[in-house]
Amino acid sequence: MGEVPDRSAQLATARVEFVANGNSAPCDLPNHVAASWRRSASYGVSPDEVCPDYWTDLDFGSRLVRCAQPVIEQLVDQLSDIPLGVALTDDRARLLSRRDSDSWIGRRLDRVYFAQGFGYAEGTVGTNGVGTVLEFGDSVHIVGAEHFVDSLQSFACAGAPVRNPFTGRVEGVLDVSCLSRHSTPVMHSLVRSAAQRIENNLLLDRNQTQQALFEAYSRTDAHGRQAVLAVGRRTVMANSAIQALLDPADLDAVQDHVRFMMFRRATVDNGIELPSGRRVRLRGSTVQVGTELAGMVSVVSVFREAASSPTTGRALSSQRVVGAPRSRDEESRCPAWREAASTVDIAVRAADPVLVLGEQGSGRLTVLTDVHRLVHAGGQVVVLEASAVDAAPAEAIARLTEPVTEPTLCVLRDVDQLSARTVEALAAAVPESGDGLRTLAATASGTIAEHAAHERLLSMFNASATVPALRHRRVDLPMLARSLLSDLAARRDVRLSDEALRLLGGYSWPGNVRQLKQALSEALARRPVGVVEAHDLPAFCQSTPRSALRPVDETERDMIIAALRESGGNRVATATALGIARSTLYRKIRQYGITA
Template sequence: MTHTPVGRTPLTRARVGHLDRSDVDLLGVRDHVAASWRRSLALGVDPGTIANRYHPDLELDSRLVRCAQPVIDRLAEQVADVPVCIALTDDHARLVARRDTQRGIGVLADGNNFATGFGYGEGEVGTNGVGTVLESGESVHIVGAEHFVERLQSYACAGAPVRDPLTRRIEGVLDISCRSEHSSPVLHSLVRSAAAQIQEALLLDRDPGQQALLSAYSRADARADARGRRAVLAVGRRTVLTNALTQSLLDAGDLLALQDHMRFVMFRTASTDEGVDLPSGTRVRLRGTVVAVGDSVAGMVGTVTVPQDDAGVVLVARSRARTAGRPAEHTAGPVPGARGPAAASRAPAWRAARATVAGALAESPTAVLVLGEPGSGRCRMLTDTDGELHGPGNVLAVGSEQLTDAPGPVADVIRNPDPDRLLVLRDVDRLPDAALETLSAALDDPRPPGRPLRIAATASDDAVGGPAYGALLDRFRWSATVPPVRHRSADLPELAESLLAELAPQREVRLSPAAHRVLARHTWPGNVAELREALTGALARRPVGSIEPSDLPESCQSVPRSSLRAVDQAERDTIVAALRDAGGNRVAAAGALGLARSTLYRKIRLYGITD
């Protein structure tokens, strides 16, 4: 901001004219100030009073506050001779910290509700050095009559956004406020410099994995730029970094699907160079390398190339033609005749697995192994795909318990197969050696002429079995791995609605937008099975109508960083229930639980409880 604020008299006249007629030309008013006045007027802000709200349940010892405090202290020393308030807000314009260089300016700030716990968004107090920063995304210096509310026109404020150094998302605002006569462009420079220092502190406060991912992404982006600009994407457990070219090449749905795919791949291989078919029909080439810290996977950094013809046109149509030639990959839309959570997917890894399964089931004899986490839909994929190819009702699924107790009858079915029936052996990685050996022997025995065996099995993708387990796997000819639900985030809304249709087929029941957001934040360690259980519980609470977050199990509002013991789960559920009863008010919830507010905040972070 290099312009000098215009004089008070013409500025005041422009503001009065704007209040009389919202469409009046704001001549002589800086563009960002004029835009803020228009927003303030449209939001119904009263120019004659300060009507901001107090928020009693703010977290005043957050990571942002912790990282900012030393910077604020140094800044206060730099401007100790000037009466100023240095304030830090969260990303909702609510003050979480304030430091005064002199008592008098603090008293004035308190009189204007510019104090810890109060909100200073544009929708409450109009143009100012906090709310206007959040609205514009840029630093601002608001002086005197540039404020929309009259009571603030004796003051000046310089504010700058504090961004997450990885995601670039605004985490808060740093603001310096003073009387107008003490204002100086130097304050604007100081606040921008201090905000950058807080961002650096946030970066250093990251765990080693996130720092390693950022470093690897920065190196890859620099190399890509040196080679003529390439799309670069870094995906961590909770972090995504992209350069501008990536966002211009891929739409939101394709980008989300590619992120899911990279999270799936990064736990399975150290590097990848593969073609990936995205939901839009575009086929991209992904070259990715895993970023590891010790034995832990921090993420994957990759370059993305979209094939183009000689005229530079992205080859979407040709990509669709190629994928359409694969018998059952189903790149878009539901599978004809199929129903349920395995019917369709936007996830490239899921569709690749389905293509492999379809190819195996189309051949005779059939021997396909489907790997994945328990509850991820392995058996459902086999059932739906076989139903599409050979008609419904031809699948016999046998559980690991039955195979353990009585493998002999199943062995007889293998020796004398029904060529129209697909036999699915579920969770073979859980079988004892005796059952594994019985099944292997049956697979080696000759079968009657004209009666080919159609067999499939499911197992965990991280199973470590002995020689008997390995010998059974040797009898299979194809394998595919189904990704877990957490790597199919784009599919979650359809998965949930499909399960609701199964659980309550004749009812008018749906998930509210807020409930969908709760489901999206959960990591679903139990996969589709856990989602089904959660929706079953929600239907018990609300049999018809719109399912709200309070109808979902407490576990859905928790994203812990590690597995929880039963006692931890019980405590987590109690805290979530108390927060729901208090309408999200953490102070009230802490009182109801008999906990100190700091203790409640610590446990919320520990259990990853979402708002």
């Protein structure tokens, strides 16, 4: 059943007029379509051709896709007598999957780039069955000339939001697209109920992992009176024994440690030092449901005589306080950081080659140089950058093998970025056993194991430490901020207000300590002495986006934050100042995680 021809013709004329002179449409155009046309025009969408963006970093195997897959198959079967495509997008209208009832309609949809990886946001493609759902916040059925762009006029699309059953947040859009002459109102109701079935699957899926974690926690808890902690992606379960054993700051530190370890190891048996100064033993195992990590269940016990316990193996050795680095590492309250520092400390004392893994800017070089400075006061540090080593491998080899007369730390920075040729040359030239004075060290990102060419080089390192990203050591943030401020503004009386510190604590710090340092140095340019306030910090600190931002998004986010500050946080005034709809402003605030 297609559209009534008269209405189609009226609509087509109204659209042409609207595009030509911006007048609102005279016919019985649904309000949400009229509003969408206005938005499309104000975004500057070209009314002739679709020009969607293409994204290379989408997660086509996400939980949403997995939960939607069976529903999509069923929907295609239900509507199999109509040539159509059923698509799923993420919360930014980017196509994650599409299933066609036949290849002919698939080719038609490909021609308008309605295909995996392309984005159908209203701001780029104009009124359509995906982007308009996200703007409107509810399901829509956009038929023929209701589309803003010419090349979509022959299509009809029914789209419905898929919401997270726990938070209510829109996770994506389910869309059915066909030619408008094949469109029927039943598509709209079918797509709505299919979206609800996906939500139900999301609920069951989440329940399965939570249920598995809960069962593992209950089984462990049932074994006598031990202190049990279960940490899931969004859940924490702590029995009364652990709550009685640890004060809140210690419990937070243990949680941080478990959250850090559960993504790295299936089982853990670690000794860790807590903010209160107590030392505990933590034994834990991860809980999996299929390939998905549900969390980790762990048992905590206090080391009564930590220094002499014979049974703790690695756990105790990583706790050696003797010779543990002082100053900044000593101040760290993050168990994962302390463990890394302790491993480096043991390696440096034994002049054992050590590899330090972690994200860029997380302090890998700093931990090496600090520890070396503390262990061998007066020793020297040689840092070789990957680019310089690649440019002149022979010189680097000479530096790594020349005789030394004092304790020397040689750091090969970012070894994962070295070319395979350089790696081979290094591996062949650097002796496997050291001279007792030189410690060979390297830094790399956590993905080094994937580079097969580096294997020979890696086999030269006896120890490795993983430095946690700053977002996994929030407990250290006040200490780090203080230490960086005093480095940046030595002999000046500067400190952070509580509000500024709260803001720093809420940000995700993808660039780690280096980015924190940069943020503080920008704040100091605005407030060289006295109390650094929240508004002295750069705009990005006021936002925690859900995914990596493109430079254009960063510019938009900073403009929004500046306008919000200007208007004292008034959303209506901000939307007016920026010339965007209030709904768009709210969406962008959510998208960028703006907290201003």
